[in-house]
Amino acid sequence: TLVAGISLDADHETTPLLAPGPARLAVSLLEAIDEMDYLSAPDSRRVALIALESGRISRARELLLQSHASVPGDDTTLRILEHTAILSGDVYDRRRWLDERLSLNPDEPQLLRAHAHLLATMGDEDAHKDIMRLEALGLDTPADRSLLSGLRQRAGARSEALEAIESALEEDPTRSDDWCARGEILFALEEKGKALESVDKCLEIDRQNGMAWAIRAKVLSESHGRSSEALKAAIHAVALDAGGTELVMLKSDLLEASGELVKSDESLAKSLAKHSSDGHLRAAIASRRLLEGRHTEAWDVLNSAPEGVIHPDLHVVEGRMHLANADRLRDGTGDTDKNLLVDAAESFEAALEMDRESGIAWLGLARVQRLLGKSVEAVETLTRARRLLPDEDPSAAAESALLCLDKGDLEGATQHIDAASIRGEGAIVSYVRGNIAANQGHLKSAQSHFDEAINIDPTHVRARLNRASIHMASGNAQGALDDANVLLELAPGLALAKVRRAEANMMLTNWDSAKADLEQIVEAAPHHHHALTQLAACYISMERPEKAEAPLNEALRLAPEHTDAWHQRGLLYLDWGREDAAMNDFEAAVRCDGNHLDARLHIAAIHHEAGRFVEASGAWKGVLAIEPEHAVARRRREECDMALATM
Template sequence: MRSGRLEDALESLYTVLASDPANGIVRAYLSLLKMSEGEIEASALLLNDAPQSAWEAADMHIQRGRLTLYAADRSRDGTGVHDRGLIRGAISFFDSALERDRENALAWLGKGRTQRQLGEIPEAEDCLVRSARLDPNETMISVELALLRIDQDRLQDAERIIHEAESALNDTNVLHYVKGLIAAGRGNNDEARRRFDDVLVRDPSHVRARLNRATIAMIQGDHPVALEDSERLLDAHPELDLARILRAEALMGLKQWDWAEIALQEILDRKPQHVPALISLGITLCALDRAEEALSPLDEAIRLSPDNPDAWHMRAQFYIEQGTLSAALSDLEAAIRVDSRHIDSLLHAAAILHEIGPSDKAELAWRRVLDIEPTHRLARTRLTEIESRSIET
């Protein structure tokens, strides 16, 4: 529900715009207010209906860039990947704003955000530094810098930046969300979940917070919460494929295999080349004692994404279930070649070699595990067993 003050502000702005339709500053601000209220079509219409002269204002191009980034964010929420075409489009709008006003901090901020999403880290940092120099009081610059540090896995720097901005940051949802990302990056899932909970109490429609909470819930084994979050997301946003895969994985966690199969088939009907869904379908079919059907989706996942270690690892699990250990070991080694730190594949490869030998290869395999996790008890125990047998012989 809107506050009376917001209603008064909107009425005043519309009055100004009615008498001066070419006022790009007022038109862009109205569009921003509509966007903040979730009225995306109305926000875009204000820009689309603008006379050509209104586009002389840098604010108009900044707002067009914001709307394009909003579309890119929705695409990312649905697929898990950034739509580089949309993001490049957003950059062009921020560049247009800078052509009209090189000293516009918000234009540099928007461009920095787009470059961060494209992975152009040095360029993004340059833009954000310029923005901060032009407007040291704009707190969203600190938020973007913190997100940049998270992307760089510089979590301590991200925490320092967001802490320094905390007292000036009016949007507590942004604060808790970024702190949740930092906690998740550190593996502190309890704190991360508490932060995402805080965001959702204030804004139940926050898509990224709910997606992240569902993911954390899956990690914690709280499958009912993950299922509820994914279904709430799909009720509001049926196009969100990330929510669809989370729902399927939650159903798998609850051992509701028949429903999981239906959920996965829904994804694959929409996107036949959805690799995570193909992998999960293979697992589900095995659980349903339909092993003869399970190999096909796993083969397809590897064909589509040979650099995906999870695809190799899950096909190896299929072969283990079938007792074909040599084929399983081959797939596990393929997963390790793709990702030398894929701990599940390292463990399973070591376990197979421990069983079938030779002992020197088993020893090497357990040492690979300890190189990644030096305190891993099982690996240490198995290595001690091998060393003891060697001494005895």
């Protein structure tokens, strides 16, 4: 009760804690009572503050640890514990409490700054990560950037390091590790010829130096005509467990380049079996399988990880797998697509919980947010990704271009994809350029870009899907059908490709084939209002109109703003002679889409045939507002004017 007057959020900076009289009494009791383990966490902290104020640091720390054990995640307790560590001059204890505070608030600028300076004074190379996080948040200051510059200089002062190692080699040229270290520094300095000479010197002394073999493999893999030597070096390095994931993947690449595809796969499998707990390696192999379009094998690699194996890259690859899965199972309704993206978002967020500086995880999350229509969040996330990804990586610029496209900003999209292309052309660059051209109405240019994307990556689902749409818009139904069939070979569950195939078959008057696909889509996704509408169109064209009304009614129940469903049902009612009902549906179509030319033509024709020339004249004007050179509308408008003039 004596300390109950101290505020719950009081800390070492709160003064005074108590009035002079109660404060003296509290200190007296503190000296008299040794055991206080019966105190609650808040009271332990209050008494600790009394101890701290009176200079009893050890006693204060004991009470704070007692409070922390009861309530581990309390930032106020952690903040005071950090202060006691500062007073004691214990940098390791201070780091412990700062680490815990950062785990609670990973984006708190002052904590990041304090952590960076502490690690810098301790000589810990991880200090730069805190400044990088501040940079990613857009909160770095000139002082922060100065600290980062110093840290980088300290970590990358290769010229000074080279002088020191060469001085050591002059004194004792028999030290193989020094020759290897010299080669590593020279390789980092892009002095590849000298690096090769240095590691060869190392290998003359010690043939079992794995890092020397690794550097030799990397140098030779970039030298024209020396891939077989590079492969031999990579085999030695991997056998000696040197070079990590990079060398395992390089060995596989070199085997594949030499035509040994089976051995390439076996090499990865063998390394994974040997290092089954290496999350980074497992993620790299799964990513390779994903890029090769071998999705089942990629999942197998991820799912076979031993219990307890964790790595942010595993979550990133899992997120990319979920995105690829979403690409292959989309039906275009939005509902199905949203559900498919939830798992991807969770994977990227799990990666970021482990590593807040993972640029690729931020990029993946930005893509999910864009696909879910959360453009404001996507912009912020993408900004963070760009700050963390290497300058030469074009993926962030390409994603920025796609985000601009979604917002209708064609100029911004063009600027971003131009920036991406400077860093190298690829399937993604051609794909985005195709989307920009399509949005500008340049169908030939769009098709050309999609052709390029598919030539580079024949498994690019979205490029082929968009090319099918371009074929449809250009009247090339057979081209659309061919692309849809390839898509369904690549991704048998891609309902959107099945929709395109049905539409292409409808254009080719293959009604039975179209109907079969549409029925399968509706069975799998009863909420697919577009498929329901197209199914009704098939029934009408197959002269089975009695089966068309039910799917149209359901489509309109699901999506009252779906223009094509109103138009199709209007045509159905017109065919049945129910002109009033048809007129209502055509007018509803125009309310949904004022530029729906066919609906306006039917409205005008119905009024015209009924002799309602005032209404018909207005309706024909509506047609001409959309298509000023429409010959029938112009002629009928003149007929209305003549009829009205003689009335």
